[in-house]
Amino acid sequence: xxxxxxxxxxxxxxxxxxxxxxxxxxxxxxxxxxxxxxxxxxxxxxxxxxxxxxxxxxxxxxxxxxxxxxxxxxxxxxxxxxxxxxxxxxxxxxxxxxxxxxxxxxxxxxxxxxxxxxxxxxxxxxxxxxxxxxxxxxxxxxxxxxxxxxxxxxxxxxxxxxxxxxxxxxxxxxxxxxxxx
Numbered sequence: 434x435x436x437x438x439x440x441x442x443x444x445x446x447x448x449x450x451x452x453x454x455x456x457x458x459x460x461x462x463x464x465x466x467x468x469x470x471x472x473x474x475x476x477x478x479x480x481x482x483x484x485x486x487x488x489x490x491x492x493x494x495x496x497x498x499x500x501x502x503x504x505x506x507x508x509x510x511x512x513x514x515x516x517x518x519x520x521x522x523x524x525x526x527x528x529x530x531x532x533x534x535x536x537x538x539x540x541x542x543x544x545x546x547x548x549x550x551x552x553x554x555x556x557x558x559x560x561x562x563x564x565x566x567x568x569x570x571x572x573x574x575x576x577x578x579x580x581x582x583x584x585x586x587x588x589x590x591x592x593x594x595x596x597x598x599x600x601x602x603x604x605x606x607x608x609x610x611x612x613x614x
Contacts, residue, residue: 434506434507441490447520466481476508477506481501484502486544486546488540491535500549541585569606588601
């Protein structure tokens with residue numbers, strides 16, 4: 434099967450021909466924990482779930498933050514298929530320029546067991562929304578400098594107090610939703 438590998442250390446993208454079996458993705462990352470992201474149309478982006486704690490390099494595929502190597506596999510409804518995105522199109526979508534805000538926050542949470550893509554629930558006008566840490570970081574990254582400083586200072590306090598970081602991120606998500614309403 435045609436898959437695409439992204440290596441942020443070398444900033445290289447290459448096509449691979451892999452025989453996809455039950456353990457292929459785990460073997461590729463040499464890890465039993467992987468994350469799946471649907472950041473590309475008709476494709477799934479796989480990454481090592483341990484990449485954050487290993488402080489691997491973050492980058493963006495579109496607006497989706499990815500940490501460490503990625504493996505992109507096509508998806509046709511529920512079945513995996515050949516990756517169909519041309520490499521030149523994918524190169525345009527990849528951005529290795531990550532803001533200082535992202536870098537500092539990712540460094541601060543790297544020693545926690547947080548997962549950027551696991552969802553939690555917040556409420557907007559009696560409606561339940563499923564958001565994740567990635568959304569929180571994206572939202573605060575586009576805020577003004579004072580708001581970013583507030584976020585980072587409060588994150589440091591939460592880390593020092595041993596508050597569950599997921600609870601802190603859910604609180605920040607709720608604040609962002611309330612501010613937007």
